[in-house]
Amino acid sequence: MNYSIPSDALQGKIILVTGAGDGIGKQAALSYAQHGATVILLGRTVKKLEQTYDEIEAQGFPQPAIIPLDMKGASKQNYLDMADTIGSQFGRLDGVLHNASLLGVLSPFDQISEATYDDLMQVNVKAQFLMTQAILPLLHKSNHASLIFTSSTVGHSGRAFWGTYAMSKFATEGMMQVLADELSDSHIRVNAINPGGTRTGMRAKAYPAEDADLLKTPLEIMPLYLYLMSNQSQDITGQCIDAQPKK
Numbered sequence: 001m002n003y004s005i006p007s008d009a010l011q012g013k014i015i016l017v018t019g020a021g022d023g024i025g026k027q028a029a030l031s032y033a034q035h036g037a038t039v040i041l042l043g044r045t046v047k048k049l050e051q052t053y054d055e056i057e058a059q060g061f062p063q064p065a066i067i068p069l070d071m072k073g074a075s076k077q078n079y080l081d082m083a084d085t086i087g088s089q090f091g092r093l094d095g096v097l098h099n100a101s102l103l104g105v106l107s108p109f110d111q112i113s114e115a116t117y118d119d120l121m122q123v124n125v126k127a128q129f130l131m132t133q134a135i136l137p138l139l140h141k142s143n144h145a146s147l148i149f150t151s152s153t154v155g156h157s158g159r160a161f162w163g164t165y166a167m168s169k170f171a172t173e174g175m176m177q178v179l180a181d182e183l184s185d186s187h188i189r190v191n192a193i194n195p196g197g198t199r200t201g202m203r204a205k206a207y208p209a210e211d212a213d214l215l216k217t218p219l220e221i222m223p224l225y226l227y228l229m230s231n232q233s234q235d236i237t238g239q240c241i242d243a244q245p246k247k
């Protein structure tokens with residue numbers, strides 16, 4: 001599908017992006033800001049978030065905000081406090097891109113350590129669960145809210161050696177479907193994006209030997225990210241959509 005996104009498609013929207021300091025999340029934050037949104041940049045490495053912030057400011061896009069948070073250690077109370085802060089500063093949320101994830105180590109199933117399993121399930125699943133619970137009241141305050149999860153090809157078709165990462169993405173798609181069904185009579189739509197192979201640090205870690213120049217850049221997959229965040233997609237919910245569909 002070809003998405004045609006007007007330059008003011010996200011004008012006035014307040015959008016939270018997790019993992020906004022690197023890779024796809026950084027590009028999504030820049031693209032959302034470029035299309036008029038005030039973006040809240042969440043991530044664990046403050047220096048990287050500041051770089052995203054500076055790039056947004058330098059281009060004259062709406063002034064963003066930064067929330068430094070390590071989703072590995074964050075508690076339910078941390079997410080409630082975060083929601084309070086966003087609520088008092090902005091009053092509502094029009095969009096959330098759950099993008100931050102860990103890949104972990106690709107290995108045979110019987111060699112997955114309990115620590116790796118716990119870390120990935122914490123960052124990729126439980127953190128998103130707790131964060132979503134905390135921010136739902138803010139999404140209900142928007143006229144058209146979009147909640148976007150990030151899945152993967154191994155999130156709907158298991159693959160050898162992708163272990164906990166694949167299991168966490170199945171759980172992510174499950175969370176998206178449960179929420180979409182539950183919120184079907186509300187103004188909140190819930191979808192997931194499967195980015196497909198994209199030129200980032202995570203991809204390089206998973207496929208160290210491949211020629212990264214053959215991969216799409218984060219910028220090239222942005223049309224779907226913009227479409228699902230804009231009101232153009234307001235009737236779409238419960239879908240996992242490929243940013244790079246097979247031709």
Ligand SMILES: NC(=O)c1ccc[n+]([C@@H]2O[C@H](COP(=O)([O-])OP(=O)(O)OC[C@H]3O[C@@H](n4cnc5c(N)ncnc54)[C@H](OP(=O)(O)O)[C@@H]3O)[C@@H](O)[C@H]2O)c1
Binds near residue numbers: 152
């Ligand atoms: N790239 C691909 O080919 C591909 C394919 C399918 C799905 N995906 C999915 O797309 C999303 C983005 O991936 P990417 O390739 O852009 O990955 P990336 O370059 O590794 O970026 C991941 C981001 O998540 C953040 N993050 C990791 N752990 C965190 C934690 N504990 N607390 C807060 N933030 C944390 C990272 O923060 P730091 O910058 O501080 O490390 C980074 O900003 C992920 O959900 C991934 O599973 C990617």
